[in-house]
Each structure stands twice: as structure tokens, then as C-alpha cells.
Amino acid sequence: MKKLIALGLCTCMTAALLSGCGSANKYPNGKVYVYNWGEYIDPETLDMFEKETGIQVIYDEFDTNETMYPKVEAGASNYDVVCPSDYMIQKMIDNDLLQELNWDNIPNAKANIGAQYYEHSEAFDPGNRYAVPYCWGTVGILYNKTMVDEPVTSWSILWDEKYADSILMQDSVRDLFMVGLKSLGYSMNSTDEKELNEAKDLLIQQKPLVQAYVIDQVRDKMIGNEAALGVIYSGEAIFTQRENPDLEYVIPKEGTNVWIDSWVIPKNAENVENAEKFIDFMCRGDIALLNFDYITYSTPNTAAQALIEDDDIRNSKIAFPDLSQYDGLETFSYLGDDADALYNDLWKEIKSK
Amino acid sequence: MRNAARKIYITLIFIFLYAPIVTLMFLSFNASKSRAKWGGFTLKWYKQLFQNAEILQALWNTLAIALLSSLIATVIGTVACLAMQYMKKRNRTIIMGITNIPMLNAEIVTGISLMLLFIVLGMKFGFLTILLAHITFNIPYVILSVQPRMKQLNPSTYEAALDLGATQLQAFFKVTFPDILPGILSGFLMAFTMSLDDFIITHFTKGPGIDTLSTKIYTEVKKGIKPEMYALSTIIFVVVLLLLLLVNHTPREKSAK
Numbered sequence: 001m002k003k004l005i006a007l008g009l010c011t012c013m014t015a016a017l018l019s020g021c022g023s024a025n026k027y028p029n030g031k032v033y034v035y036n037w038g039e040y041i042d043p044e045t046l047d048m049f050e051k052e053t054g055i056q057v058i059y060d061e062f063d064t065n066e067t068m069y070p071k072v073e074a075g076a077s078n079y080d081v082v083c084p085s086d087y088m089i090q091k092m093i094d095n096d097l098l099q100e101l102n103w104d105n106i107p108n109a110k111a112n113i114g115a116q117y118y119e120h121s122e123a124f125d126p127g128n129r130y131a132v133p134y135c136w137g138t139v140g141i142l143y144n145k146t147m148v149d150e151p152v153t154s155w156s157i158l159w160d161e162k163y164a165d166s167i168l169m170q171d172s173v174r175d176l177f178m179v180g181l182k183s184l185g186y187s188m189n190s191t192d193e194k195e196l197n198e199a200k201d202l203l204i205q206q207k208p209l210v211q212a213y214v215i216d217q218v219r220d221k222m223i224g225n226e227a228a229l230g231v232i233y234s235g236e237a238i239f240t241q242r243e244n245p246d247l248e249y250v251i252p253k254e255g256t257n258v259w260i261d262s263w264v265i266p267k268n269a270e271n272v273e274n275a276e277k278f279i280d281f282m283c284r285g286d287i288a289l290l291n292f293d294y295i296t297y298s299t300p301n302t303a304a305q306a307l308i309e310d311d312d313i314r315n316s317k318i319a320f321p322d323l324s325q326y327d328g329l330e331t332f333s334y335l336g337d338d339a340d341a342l343y344n345d346l347w348k349e350i351k352s353k
Numbered sequence: 354m355r356n357a358a359r360k361i362y363i364t365l366i367f368i369f370l371y372a373p374i375v376t377l378m379f380l381s382f383n384a385s386k387s388r389a390k391w392g393g394f395t396l397k398w399y400k401q402l403f404q405n406a407e408i409l410q411a412l413w414n415t416l417a418i419a420l421l422s423s424l425i426a427t428v429i430g431t432v433a434c435l436a437m438q439y440m441k442k443r444n445r446t447i448i449m450g451i452t453n454i455p456m457l458n459a460e461i462v463t464g465i466s467l468m469l470l471f472i473v474l475g476m477k478f479g480f481l482t483i484l485l486a487h488i489t490f491n492i493p494y495v496i497l498s499v500q501p502r503m504k505q506l507n508p509s510t511y512e513a514a515l516d517l518g519a520t521q522l523q524a525f526f527k528v529t530f531p532d533i534l535p536g537i538l539s540g541f542l543m544a545f546t547m548s549l550d551d552f553i554i555t556h557f558t559k560g561p562g563i564d565t566l567s568t569k570i571y572t573e574v575k576k577g578i579k580p581e582m583y584a585l586s587t588i589i590f591v592v593v594l595l596l597l598l599l600v601n602h603t604p605r606e607k608s609a610k
């Protein structure tokens with residue numbers, strides 16, 4: 001009896017599974033394969049795109065650049081549009097994985113994305129040939145106004161012994177070294193061994209003062225008043241401020257990392273036309289606004305910025321800082337395998353002390 | 354004295370095991386998205402969960418792949434154990450060695466090598482590739498569970514059945530099969546669990562548009578995991594708990610009668 005039930009269940013499940021594959025004729029204009037970060041797009045915009053263009057969107061998600069790269073490189077599934085981060089785009093360009101964009105086919109991209117974001121993109125995409133910025137942000141210090149009573153203007157406050165065991169640092173090689181190198185006045189894309197060793201020593205000095213090296217836990221810890229200072233991405237800062245009004249975000253005077261996630265088209269894409277239509281659609285002001293509301297990370301789309309209704313957000317120094325005011329803003333470059341190995345070795349030294 | 358110490362020890366172990374799950378269950382009712390603040394009791398995550406077609410599809414895929422792959426792996430694994438019984442010792446050792454490789458390997462090695470194999474074979478990535486990958490890494494667990502039971506078997510019972518007039522199939526199903534059934538069941542359950550749990554191999558062998566729960570949850574790490582996932586995990590936990598209670602209750606009733 002039990003066996004019959006089990007068998008019956010199995011057949012039901014397989015039948016139900018197979019019944020899902022009959023909807024081919026809703027989309028007369030083909031498909032587009034999109035590969036993006038998790039939770040990085042408003043699903044409604046995908047529905048709108050499918051309705052307007054008749055192109056079916058096959059959407060896939062990844063969690064880090066590093067797990068995305070082998071899949072695109074191996075050509076397991078030929079994605080038409082991918083959204084990597086700055087340094088990863090440069091690595092993909094160097095390894096001949098991307099194709100140059102035909103800007104005539106994506107008019108919204110040139111018209112609606114601010115020129116300053118393209119300037120910053122030159123750090124990893126010289127000549128702006130491969131990438132269209134999608135989301136961007138800065139890295140800065142989030143501090144709790146009730147626990148820190150002096151003005152926060154410099155990375156050096158993270159070395160202040162007053163805040164021992166109340167400091168949160170990023171648990172990622174390049175982000176950690178960015179703080180170290182910037183506070184010494186060096187470039188965060190430095191490959192100079194002397195500079196890197198200086199940064200390493202500085203970070204080892206800081207280690208006893210650090211409460212924890214975290215990634216996304218920094219959000220919840222700061223909201224819960226567990227730490228006074230934390231290094232955080234600007235996109236998270238707005239969310240944390242909403243949950244805990246005692247928090248304040250600031251970009252230190254030495255400068256920081258301006259990160260940009262952009263749309264690219266891989267060389268082995270099969271639906272290039274549809275890919276261009278997709279990117280062009282995402283660069284529309286109203287669509288970018290929908291995505292901004294959903295993701296809450298800053299959008300480089302000036303048309304969308306103008307459409308934001310809430311004055312506080314539109315003029316927010318966190319979401320849309322005036323980049324010309326700051327010195328020392330840089331974007332990550334891909335440093336090559338040797339430099340990466342050096343960074344990794346030094347990071348291991350810091351972590352193991 | 355010893356009794357009290359035993360009870361305290363067990364309680365501590367249970368707290369250690371279940372504290373994370375209980376926290377998760379609390380957070381699934383938390384109105385605030387943040388893990389640090391309690392924003393009030395709410396059922397909205399449960400409602401949103403059942404309206405979210407993507408998560409439900411991922412759940413469906415996960416269960417279907419787990420069930421199918423563990424069933425097929427159990428069949429293949431059991432047959433393999435049968436065959437190994439009648440092999441020369443040297444061949445058996447070789448086969449056991451090969452079987453152990455996927456278990457000892459780092460999963461990322463298995464994942465990438467399967468991905469490259471599928472590319473070489475020109476297969477289109479999708480549900481089928483994930484299924485094949487899961488069957489592949491499940492077979493060793495089944496073999497590992499069934500082998501010991503097989504070894505314990507008295508080979509003469511099978512031959513006695515043949516002598517008494519049974520065909521080979523009849524002899525297998527009526528004599529051997531009931532004896533190794535516990536091994537097969539535990540192998541099946543292990544395979545099912547490993548398949549439900551798997552992320553990295555699924556990530557590398559899946560095609561666009563197909564997601565399992567683990568790949569869906571991992572991709573949300575950068576932005577923060579949606580509370581709908583807490584709701585889903587709570588439901589799964591409660592369902593499994595109920596099933597276990599049911600399964601463990603009924604036999605006792607039967608034997609009491």
C-alpha cells in the first residue's frame with residue numbers, strides 16, 4: 001500500500017514538472033539570457049520588458065564575481081547579458097571574454113547615464129567600449145552618533161584606541177587593503193611591495209581593536225548598536241539609517257573606492273540584438289527608477305535621479321554624493337594574477353596573527 | 354546525581370543544535386527585515402512566500418531533483434553492491450576505491466569537472482544536467498550504506514532459495530531484498546539529504562532559469578537574505594518534524610496491539 005502511494009506521488013510530481021514546458025508561443029521575438037547578482041533587479045521590470053518586446057527573459061543569478069567567472073569562461077550556458085563588478089570586467093576584457101558594444105543600438109545608455117560614471121569606468125574599461133553602468137556606490141564609514149562624539153573625517157579614526165573592540169572591518173582582501181592603503185595616502189590599486197607591506201603592518205596594528213571582520217553582518221551589527229564604527233557600502237547605509245536613526249555615513253577625506261556594476265555582453269552571446277534591447281530598456285529613466293526603489297543601491301541613471309519623488313533621497317549625500325568634492329576617489333582595477341597572489345599572501349598574514 | 358548530570362548534558366546539546374533553528378523561526382515572524390531588531394509580529398512573510406512564484410518553483414525543483422536522483426541512485430547503487438558481492442576481491446577493492454573518490458573530493462572539483470564534461474558532450478544545461486550530477490554524487494553514499502548489509506548476508510540463503518525453485522528475480526526480491534532493506538532505506542535517505550543540501554555542484558551544472566533552493570538562497574547573500582526564506586525554512590522544519598513524529602509513532606502502536 002505504502003509503495004503504491006509512493007509510486008503514485010512520484011508519477012504525479014514528474015507529470016506536473018513536465019507540464020510546465022508548453023508556453024513557447026507567448027514570446028515571438030526569441031530569448032535573452034541574463035546573468036545578474038541575486039536580488040539585483042525589480043522582477044516587474046522583467047515582466048514589463050517581456051510584454052513590451054515579446055522577448056522571453058531567462059534570468060539567472062550569481063552570488064559573487066568569482067563564481068560567475070568560471071561559468072561565463074567555460075561557456076556552459078551562453079549568457080547574453082552579464083552584470084559583473086568593475087575589476088572583474090577588466091579581467092574579462094583581458095581574457096577576451098567580452099564583445100564591444102554598438103552604442104548606436106543602445107541610445108538610452110549614452111543619453112541617461114551620467115558622464116562622471118563613464119569617467120570612473122575608464123579605470124577598468126578604457127575607452128568605454130564594453131560596459132554600461134547599472135549600479136554604483138561608495139565605501140565609507142558608518143558610525144553611531146551616540147557612541148562617537150567627535151567628527152568623523154578620516155580613515156584614521158578606525159585606529160583610535162578609544163573604540164577598541166567597537167570597530168567593524170570588511171572581510172574581503174581588496175576592501176580591507178583599500179582602507180589601509182588609502183589611510184597611508186597610497187593608491188588602492190597599488191602593486192608596489194613596499195606600499196603593500198606598509199599597509200599590511202598598519203592593518204596588523206589595528207587587529208586588536210577590531211571587533212570582527214564581516215561582510216553583510218555589518219548591517220545588523222550597526223543597527224543593533226553593537227559597534228561604534230563600521231566600514232560599509234553606501235547602498236546598505238540608507239537601509240541601516242532607516243532602521244536606526246542614530247547612524248551616520250561619511251566618505252573619508254583621503255578618498256575611497258567608487259564601485260560600479262555594469263552590463264556587459266559576452267563574446268559567446270547568441271542573442272546579441274535582444275541583449276542590446278535589454279540593456280537599452282534598463283537604461284530608461286522610469287525602469288531605472290523602479291530598479292532603484294527595489295534595490296536601494298545608487299543608480300547612475302540621471303533621468304531616474306530626476307524622477308525620484310522623495311527630496312531627501314534625491315539630494316541624499318549618501319546615495320548621490322557630489323563626486324567632484326572628494327579627492328582620492330578610485331575604482332578597482334584588475335591587478336593581474338601575480339599582484340593578486342601577493343595581496344592574498346599578505347592578507348593571510350594579517351588574518352593569521 | 355548522575356541522572357541530573359545526564360539530563361543537563363542532553364538539554365545543553367539540544368539547545369546547541371536547535372537554537373539557530375528557533376532563532377530562525379522567531380525571525381520569520383519579525384516585521385523588521387533586520388536580524389537585530391524586533392519590529393513586531395507579522396505573518397506577511399508567509400503570505401509573500403506563497404505569492405512568490407520563483408521561490409515556489411525553486412522549492413519544487415529542489416524536491417523533484419532530490420527525490421528522482423536519490424531513487425535512481427539507490428537503484429544503481431544497490432545493483433552495484435550486488436555485483437560487487439560476486440567479484441574477485443581485487444576488482445571489488447578497485448571499484449570501492451573509485452566509488453570513494455566523489456566523497457573525498459572537494460565538491461567544487463566535482464562540480465567544475467562535471468560542468469566541463471557536459472560542455473564536451475555538447476549537452477544543453479538545464480534540469481537534466483543537474484539531475485545527472487546529483488545521481489553521480491549520490492551513488493557512493495548509497496553503496497556505502499548498502500555494502501555493509503550485503504557483507505553480513507549469508508550467501509547460502511540466496512542459493513537455498515534457488516534450490517527450492519525460485520527464479521533469480523524471485524529469490525532476490527523475497528530473500529535478499531528484505532534483508533538489505535534497512536541499508537537501502539538509509540542509503541536513500543542519505544542521498545536525499547545530500548541532494549537537498551547541495552549548492553556548489555548544482556551551481557556549476559545548472560542552466561539559466563532553473564534554480565534550487567540552495568542556489569536561490571546563496572545568490573541573496575550580497576543583498577541580504579529575504580525573510581520569505583526564513584518562513585520557508587520554518588515550514589520545512591515543521592513538516593519534517595511532523596513526519597518524523599508520525600513515522601516514529603505508528604510502529605509502536607502496531608506492536609502494542
